[in-house]
Amino acid sequence: MGRIHVLDEGYVELVEGWGSDESIIEAARMSTGKGFNGWGTEEKPGDEKLLAFLYNNKHATPFEMGGVVIEVKAPIFVFREWHRHRTQSYNEMSARYIPLLDENYVPSLERVMVGANTATSNKQAQGNGKPLTAEDAAQWVYELQALYDQAQIVYQLGINLGVPKELARLPVPVARYSRMRACANLRNWLAFLTLRQAPAAQWEIREYANAVGEIIADRFPRTWELFTKEKQVVSSK
Template identity: 35%
Template sequence: MVKLQSDVSVELVKHSASDSDVLWAARVSTAGEQSLEEIHKDPERSKGLINFLMRDRHGSPFEHNSMTFFISAPIFVFREFHRHRVWSYNEESGRYRELQPVFYVPGPDRKLVQEGRPGKYVFVDGTPEQHTLVSETMEESYRASYAAYQKMLEAGVAREVARAVLPVGLFSSMYATCNARALMHFLSLRTKDDRAVVPSFPQREIEMVAEKMEALWAGLMPLTHAAFNANGRVSP
């Protein structure tokens, strides 16, 4: 049974990340082994240091932490995601498991029409007729491609061969691990935010993933997140 969905999911599965990680990493340059004392102190008292590091782009103290996310999204989102090379990824494999018939269709609030030329274009709302056309055409294509996939599997064709007929709208899942500096770089490119000093024009579907990741990270490192926003959403 083909399943259609218009949302993505992001789960924080494990982490070692807090604002104090930034502080002890930064203070080793002047305090040496005494910087370890920062581990047990309230980071709120040193939020000015975090802001200074962010403002002046002293980036390495933001790397001494780790977050692992479990992400479910269309394959075309992952192909953009994998351009971020300092992350670690493990994605489900179409060679080793039968891929499930879960496919992406845009939700009613997804802007459908591109206006303007490359480098200077905007997306605007589609008409009800265009939304209907997109949904119906995608569903028809998905059902046909998954039926072809199943037909080959039933005939004994290897999964790694049969998967070639499946479209990039198929949902996949992966673990993605990063540190806060890498995540800020990702967010600076994959979200559109009025506070950003450098404009970004992300595809909406990867922005949906980024928004969910940012909300989880903000809960872990609120002072770092606030400094990121206060300084133009530029990765240090």
């Protein structure tokens, strides 16, 4: 599976994966040693019955037998949210060692307008209650870009003068793109997606979560089906 582009400069990419829907079944059958017996049909179901039983009854440990490592390029503010998921493993590029590229997330006008002007019960996603005009939104994005440019001038000046990179980076905004690898098992990824694909999550990390979802769906299609079915049931309640 190739690189999935996210936001204006970011991406999510599969580095490697392990396990499968079949290995979840094999792990669950440790007591009997019967292994994976094969998927069935709608008329004559096979091991999809056991997979659904495990999933729906929260017998979660077999879902720890598979997982993926991904590479992510995202703004630092997205990583701030992402790294709260303590049970994933991370390695992030270090701006102490290499200079950061001059790449900052610039939200589209549509994103700014929709975020500000859409009625939502999510307080964190609301504006100040007054309509935001297209002109004001454009002015704000213009000022934002000017600030990014100024921040880069100060950053680059520091690098050129010989200020240590770990200090030269101080003006870099949280919109600056960084890169990391994140590793987790399938159970863990589904917990991440439950929280970060939800409407309450910030739109930017939701875009990343949707890309991770594509990777998970590709590698674990039957578990993915159970996960999405469960989400539909929860959202219709």
